[in-house]
Amino acid sequence: MLVRMTTNPDQPQTRPRRRTPAGAAVLREDVTEAIRAAVFEELAAVGYARMSIEGIARRAGVGKTAVYRRWRSKLHLVLDVVSAVAVMGLPTPNTGSLEGDLRMLYEVTSRALRHPVVSQIIPDLQAEAARNPEIAEALQKALEQGQEGVASKILVGAEQRGEVRAGLDDELALDLISGPLYWRTVVAARGRKLPKGYLDSLARATTEALKAL
Structure with a gap:
């Protein structure tokens, strides 16, 4: 059976609230900034060649998964950080x-x-x-x-x-x-x-x- 939806023109219309899709990861900005700061510190400490996702995660106080959710590799992480500084x-x-x-x-x-x-x-x-x-x-x-x-x-x-x-x-x-x-x-x-x-x-x-x- 079909049900027809009607609205009352005298009532104010409100937009449905957008919800985060079920299962979608919400990336915390404070974690992202901690990782970016850790990249600079790790680069200064060991250099790009010896830098690792593990070292960055450890310095930022997060798990490796938190890093990989945001960047797929060490290279892309460094490129993003350099580009972000350029935009500033x-x-x-x-x-x-x-x-x-x-x-x-x-x-x-x-x-x-x-x-x-x-x-x-x-x-x-x-x-x-x-x-x-x-x-x-x-x-x-x-x-x-x-x-x-x-x-x-x-x-x-x-x-x-x-x-x-x-x-x-x-x-x-x-x-x-x-x-x-x-x-x-x-x-x-x-x-x-x-x-x-x-x-x-x-x-x-x-x-x-x-x-x-």
């Missing part, structure tokens, strides 16, 4: 001058690069990137969305203010902005404190170099 990005300075913007960018970047965990992870991932195209692509994306993205915006602002000429060689300009600090912090000094006044001098010298292009 850096704040775009807006001091009103090229030198001021560069100085602020260098301050934020140098603090990040000198962090003990970061200073250990970056060289290791770069070495892996030479052997793994997927990691290389993720790191390139991180650079493009991170410091290089901010540096590009700084150049646009400087061009609009007439501090640099239009039509600069973008790649050369970005090399001038990003290269020296990265070399000094990651390669030469390896996380050690920069000399007093170094960032001021670097911002001033880079500004003059960009104006001369």
